[in-house]
């Protein structure tokens with residue numbers, strides 16, 4: 001069996017909860033060095049301390065992905081402390097659902113800033129190092145909503161379609177540098193994602209529906225691990241999964 005995770009230096013944005021946190025634990029247990037980024041620094045520092053106490057390698061770096069300099073600092077810290085960056089998992093995201101007619105324009109801006117520009121800043125921070133290394137792996141998190149558009153989710157869907165477009169362009173452009181590119185598109189997973197829906201009627205309806213079908217974050221963490229663990233001459237481009245009960 002391939003062991004292509006042990007010793008890799010892996011940067012994860014949005015590592016303070018949900019999918020990012022679960023993936024950090026999973027990859028650390030597989031022997032990777034984890035560089036955790038998020039705004040809730042108390043959470044990522046506690047997670048880093050827990051991993052280090054378990055003889056894993058981890059460090060926490062306060063990071064707001066809407067700030068390009070902070071994302072650069074996150075990836076640069078990985079290189080400064082551990083000598084290289086093998087994987088960047090652009091995972092930070094938010095989903096404040098609401099129909100367009102409610103004009104939650106500030107939330108549209110935030111989704112574009114975090115879900116699209118945050119991913120682009122992660123790519124911008126990683127590319128120079130990975131080009132110099134002539135190796136690397138950029139994993140971007142899209143969604144089932146990167147494949148369909150549902151009413152009430154228009155802007156979120158647009159951001160997740162954009163993530164897939166960016167990943168596909170990156171995949172083609174990064175060939176000369178031996179950089180792998182993966183998009184992972186999860187369906188409904190139990191995390192804190194629904195906590196940030198500001199429209200209470202929509203939040204309640206979404207929670208009611210999602211609570212009946214959602215799965216745990218383990219499948220996502222294993223999907224990330226699978227893509228990384230494949231041999232370096234294998235590029236896992238897309239993984240789409242959903243709960244069996246999700247339409």
Ligand code: NDP
Nearest residue numbers: 014016018019039040064065092093143188189191192193
């Ligand atoms: P959570 O709300 O549990 O986690 C979101 C993470 O994003 C947190 O760690 C949060 O950290 C981080 N984040 C949000 N804004 C910023 C910011 N400005 N700068 C840095 N980090 C930020 O949700 P999930 O784990 O579910 O979400 C992870 C990804 O998975 C998202 O991209 C989401 O769209 C995607 N996804 C989730 C699905 C699901 O059903 N859960 C389905 C499909 C896709 P902090 O607040 O500390 O900064």
